[in-house]
Amino acid sequence: MSDTSLSIVPSIGDFPNRKQKAKLIIDWLVNVHAVKSSQTDCVLGSDLGYPIDSGAKNLTDEVEYLPFRLMTNGLDVIVERQIYDTGQNGMDSFICPKCNEDIISDGWSFLDEYFNTGNSMFICPVCKRESDLNNFVIDPIWGFSNLGFTFWNWPSFKDEVLKEFEDRLGCKVKVVYSHI
Ligand SMILES: [Zn+2]
Incomplete structure (x- = not known):
């Protein structure tokens, strides 16, 4: 099976205090049990990620598509500069x-x-x-930032969840869907 990802990316190429903000977002998501606090091999690539937890059901209207049964089901928090492309979806x-x-x-x-x-x-x-x-x-939407939150194989988030990301980050975010 091929993997998909959803990345929440600030609309700021060079995000100030990005590591602090990353921690704030992780703490929030762990607190609402969207992800677990201990990192495991649950994301693609060499990094460790935060695995999905039961509270993820509150973040989406498409609960049935949450990747509880997949190994690649976690959140990868990226604090290095990255171009968030759409993979096979390209750019039109x-x-x-x-x-x-x-x-x-x-x-x-x-x-x-x-x-x-x-x-x-x-x-x-x-x-x-x-x-x-x-x-x-x-x-389709691409993102450019040195801060980003990539959720592997998760379905779309509710609008109010995206709004929460924006409030916590203090800026607009882009949602980049990628298909590998
Ligand atoms: Zn022009």
């Missing part, structure tokens, strides 16, 4: 917030630049104006 459009042109065909070097340097400002090749990568309208 990449629209400049200043001129509304779709510039998807103009190469991907800006992704390398963000990854390598952390510079999330990108100059639109059409209108030559600069915008933050997080302000481009990307379909």
